[in-house]
Amino acid sequence: MRRMVLFRSVAALLLLTPGVAHARPPTPALDWGDCPKGGEAVECADLRLPVDWSEPDGETFELSVARRTAPHPIGTLVFLPGGPGDSGVNRVIAGDRFSDELLDRFDIVSLDPRTVAGSEAPTCAPAPVSERPPVILRDQADFDATVKHNRAFWARCRATSAVFDHADTRTAVYDLEALRRALGESTLTLHGSSYGTLLGQQYAERFPGRVRALTLEGVFDHSLDLPTFVRTQALAVQDSFDEFVAWCDRAGPCPPDVRTTWRAVLERADQGEYEPYTAFDVAALPLGTLQEPDWPALAAAITALAEGRTEGVLRPLPPLAPAIACADFPVPVRDFREYRRLLRAAAQAGPDIRYGAGLLAISTCLGWPQPPANPPHPPRIHTRTPVLLLNARHDPRTGHEWAAHVAAQLGRHGRLVTYEGWGHGVYQATDCTEAVVDRYLIDLTVPPRGFTCPIR
Numbered sequence: 001m002r003r004m005v006l007f008r009s010v011a012a013l014l015l016l017t018p019g020v021a022h023a024r025p026p027t028p029a030l031d032w033g034d035c036p037k038g039g040e041a042v043e044c045a046d047l048r049l050p051v052d053w054s055e056p057d058g059e060t061f062e063l064s065v066a067r068r069t070a071p072h073p074i075g076t077l078v079f080l081p082g083g084p085g086d087s088g089v090n091r092v093i094a095g096d097r098f099s100d101e102l103l104d105r106f107d108i109v110s111l112d113p114r115t116v117a118g119s120e121a122p123t124c125a126p127a128p129v130s131e132r133p134p135v136i137l138r139d140q141a142d143f144d145a146t147v148k149h150n151r152a153f154w155a156r157c158r159a160t161s162a163v164f165d166h167a168d169t170r171t172a173v174y175d176l177e178a179l180r181r182a183l184g185e186s187t188l189t190l191h192g193s194s195y196g197t198l199l200g201q202q203y204a205e206r207f208p209g210r211v212r213a214l215t216l217e218g219v220f221d222h223s224l225d226l227p228t229f230v231r232t233q234a235l236a237v238q239d240s241f242d243e244f245v246a247w248c249d250r251a252g253p254c255p256p257d258v259r260t261t262w263r264a265v266l267e268r269a270d271q272g273e274y275e276p277y278t279a280f281d282v283a284a285l286p287l288g289t290l291q292e293p294d295w296p297a298l299a300a301a302i303t304a305l306a307e308g309r310t311e312g313v314l315r316p317l318p319p320l321a322p323a324i325a326c327a328d329f330p331v332p333v334r335d336f337r338e339y340r341r342l343l344r345a346a347a348q349a350g351p352d353i354r355y356g357a358g359l360l361a362i363s364t365c366l367g368w369p370q371p372p373a374n375p376p377h378p379p380r381i382h383t384r385t386p387v388l389l390l391n392a393r394h395d396p397r398t399g400h401e402w403a404a405h406v407a408a409q410l411g412r413h414g415r416l417v418t419y420e421g422w423g424h425g426v427y428q429a430t431d432c433t434e435a436v437v438d439r440y441l442i443d444l445t446v447p448p449r450g451f452t453c454p455i456r
Contacts, residue, residue: 030045030047030065030182030183031045032044032045032067033045035066035089035093036093037093038066038068038092038093039095041068041069041095042066042067042068042069042092042093042095043066043067043069044064044065044066044067044089045065045066045067046062046063046064046065046118047062047063047065047175047178047179047182048060048061048062048063049061049062049063049175049178051162051163051166052166053166053171053174059162061114061119061120061162061163062118062119062120063111063112063114063119063175063178063179064089064111064112064117064118064119065089065109065110065111065112065179066088066089066092066093066109066110066111067092067107067108067109068092068095068103068107068108068109069107070103070104070105070106070107070108071104072104072105073105073106073107074105074106074442075105075106075107075185075189075212076106076107076108076109076183076185076188076189077098077102077106077107077108077109077189077190077191077441078109078110078111078176078179078180078188078189078190078191079091079092079097079098079108079109079110079191079192079193079196080110080176080190080191080192080193080196080197080199080200081110081111081112081113081116081193081195081196082192082193082194082195082196082197082218082425083116083194083195083196083318083320083321083324084113084116084195084320084321084324084325084328085116085318085319085320085321085324086116086194086195086196087112087116087117087118088110088111088112088113088196089110089111089112089117089118090117091110092108092109092110095108098191098427099428099434099438101438101442102438102441102442105442106189106441109179109183111175111176111179113167113172113175113199113321113324114163114166114167114171114172114175114323114324115161115163115164115167115321115323115324116321116324119163120161120162120163120164121161122156122157122158122160122161122164122323123160123161124153124154124156124157124159124160125156126153127149127152127153129276131149132149133145133146133149133363134278134280135278135280135359135360135363136278136279136280136343136355136359136363137336137339137343137363139336140335140336142336143335143336143339143366146363146366146367147366147367148367150322150364150365150366150367150368151367151369153322154322154368154369157322157323161323163323164323165323166373167321167323167324167327168324168327168328168372168373168374169198169199169202169324169327169328169374170202170373170374171373171374172199172324173199173202173203173206173207176188176199176203177203177206177207177210180210186210187209187210187211187212188203188210188211188212189212189213189214189441190203190204190211190213190214190215191214191215191217191427191437191441192214192215192216192217193217193218193425193427194217194218194220194397194398194424194425195220195324197216197217197218197219197220197398198220198222198328200214200215200216200387201216201220201222201379201381201387201406202222202374202379204379204381204383204387205379205380205381208381208382208383208384209384211383211384211385212385212444213385213388213440213441213444214383214385214387214388215387215388215389215390215427215437215440215441216387216388216389216390216403216406217390217391217425217426217427217437218390218391218392218395218397218398218424218425218426219389219390219391219398219402219403219406219407220398220402221398221402221403221405221406222328222329222376222377222379223376223377223378223379223405223406223409224376224402225376226329226330226331226332226333226342226362227341227342227345229329229358229361230342230345230346230349230356230358230359230362231345231346231348231349231358232349232399232401232402233346233356233357233358233397233399234345234346234347234349234350234353234354234355234356234358235349235350235399235401236356236395236396236397236398236399236400236401236402237286237287237290237350237353237356237357237396237397238349238350238351238352238353238356239394239396239399240286240290240293240394240395240396240422241286241290241350241352241353241396242352243293243394243422244258244286244290244293244295244298244299245258245259247295248295248299252299253296253299254299254302254303255299255302255303255306258299258302259352261302261303261306262302262352263352264306265282265302265305265306266279266282266283266354268305269281269282269283273308274305274310274314277310277314280355280359280360281314281316282305282314283353283354283355284316284317284355284360285298285301285302285305285313285314286298286352286353286396287317287353287356287357287396287397288315288317289301290396290422290423291396291397291423291424291425292423293396293422293423301313301314317357317360319364320360320361320364322364322365325361325364325365326364326365326368326372327368327372327373327374328372328373328374328376329361329365329372329376330368330371330372330375330376331361331362331365331366331368333362333366339362342358342359342362343355343359346358346359357397378409379406379409379410381410381413381414382413383413385444385446386410386412386413386414386415386446387410387413387414387415388414388415388417388436388437388440388446388447389403389406389407389410389414389415389416389417390403390416390417390419390426390427390433390436390437391403391416391417391418391419391426392418392419392420392421392422392423392424392426392429393418393419393420393421393422394421394422394423395422395423395424395426396424397424398424400418403416403418404416415446415447415449415451417433417436417447417451417452417453418451418452418453419432419433419452419453419455420452420453420454420455421455421456429453429456430453430454430455430456431456432453432454433453436451436453
């Protein structure tokens, strides 16, 4: 059974206010209980926190937390899930995110961020398919329809989630600090994945003295403006697609001249031959299959589409959690003319993949009614132990360019390790990637500059 803990203090307001002495809030205590399908080693709890940290004695909500206990713990490792929209609680229950050594030496804790799964996820029903505007906009009418559709959708979401307007990552930083206190840890050992690396960066920025160690796996760059974000994300997917084509040329099994076959498939999608799947659904196929990467699956899917078969081939991309994504990243696109410029930039950067995830982010957040609560900026981190960054050379979601850019911004406070292979989320890709992270998290061993892990 889940238990709850109340964490409210006027001192939390002081934590948010620059230049104000930090009062010590009362220490909360988590009351762990059974976790659904978690087994004996997994416990769950709900941490009751303020909806708005600037009003610590106002309305509250329950943050869902899970813990997998270790046989020989030296401390607690907090996993920061990606997405935005992934459930950290489900990751802890699954128990497959970390090596046996880390599972033996650390209690593994994670959370469902605000508006995700057990933490006030909204229950807003989407509009009927026939009423939804296309993901890729064709004209000003589509642009206007998307703004109207998004705002109606957000209104339905807002009515069912107390934290919908308070779900940005900067707010999640204070949730994480409350969790640290509830766990009774003086410092945190953290591992962020994909979008979770943003929470890790911003926690270390705000509370550097509370960070024992921080790994950023699949690094999200929050310092980019929108055109650069769209262009570099498309470049990352195109790079991974080029690697897939090179594999086809070496080994296969792939359709003859796979690049030409794929472009023919995209042209047929433009003509509506794969309805009810849209041209965007088809173009998004590489995003899912290149993440692993699963090159044989992508080759088989292209073959099936070339033969006119769609059953079991196309799957929609998982939706972004808009309350998080749109509050973290502005979409200052005023009309279809500006949107079309971004569309062209993505197509130029990724001629074989056309859009990348950047255009999905734009369609998700177009019309967000207020300035982002957590606007982009370069990370300013000064932790005692340098932050460890881990990224594949060929990552279709968080490209290596992002990781290198963040590492350069961190300077001596960051250390980038490059896996010379493929995929998104490569901690367990090879013995080398696993060992470099484990030694860092357990022993605080920082690898030398320029360290790389070879392809397995």
